[in-house]
Amino acid sequence: MACFEPALDYVVVKIPRWDLNKFHGVNREIGSSMKSVGEVMAIGRSFEEAIQKGLRMIGQGMHGLVANPKLHFSNLEDALAHPTDQRIFAVAEALEKGWNISKIHELTKIDIWFLEKLDNIIQLKNKLESIKRLEWFDKEIMLEAKQKGFSDFQLARLFLIRMPVRLKIIN
Numbered sequence: 047m048a049c050f051e052p053a054l055d056y057v058v059v060k061i062p063r064w065d066l067n068k069f070h071g072v073n074r075e076i077g078s079s080m081k082s083v084g085e086v087m088a089i090g091r092s093f094e095e096a097i098q099k100g101l102r103m104i105g106q107g108m109h110g111l112v113a114n115p116k117l118h119f120s121n122l123e124d125a126l127a128h129p130t131d132q133r134i135f136a137v138a139e140a141l142e143k144g145w146n147i148s149k150i151h152e153l154t155k156i157d158i159w160f161l162e163k164l165d166n167i168i169q170l171k172n173k174l175e176s177i178k179r180l181e182w183f184d185k186e187i188m189l190e191a192k193q194k195g196f197s198d199f200q201l202a203r204l205f206l207i208r209m210p211v212r213l214k215i216i217n
Contacts, residue, residue, distance in 0.1 A: 098195030
């Protein structure tokens with residue numbers, strides 16, 4: 047057919063890239079007049095999936111919103127209040143520590159809808175970390191994790207690495 051109604055079955059996220067890691071001692075705060083060195087575009091069937099894919103591609107050595115090398119924010123409130131290239135990871139840390147979405151919104155001015163979507167990822171991360179036995183990691187939890195954009199590496203880091211492994215040596 048020449049005409050059809052498009053289906054909104056995907057979400058696109060564009061994330062600016064800042065190469066601030068190349069410069070030691072540089073102020074990481076991002077202003078409205080700064081120009082990024084490029085951007086990453088990620089497509090997914092949900093915002094959670096697209097944002098996790100995008101964060102894997104920005105070139106900061108991250109695996110998504112969670113299960114990353116640990117960043118240290120000496121003053122989390124300050125990290126939330128001032129826009130930097132790593133503020134989204136400060137938001138993730140605040141959510142992991144149980145901070146109220148309203149408080150994070152107050153500090154960041156990030157729309158509550160986005161903060162709730164990021165919290166969905168954190169809640170699933172917590173659910174994955176609570177699984178104690180391999181048999182409990184079923185098809186439904188795998189599907190939910192994949193739909194929320196968790197990579198195989200993230201799943202291994204959150205779940206499988208904590209499992210006691212018994213190797214059977216074959217002679």
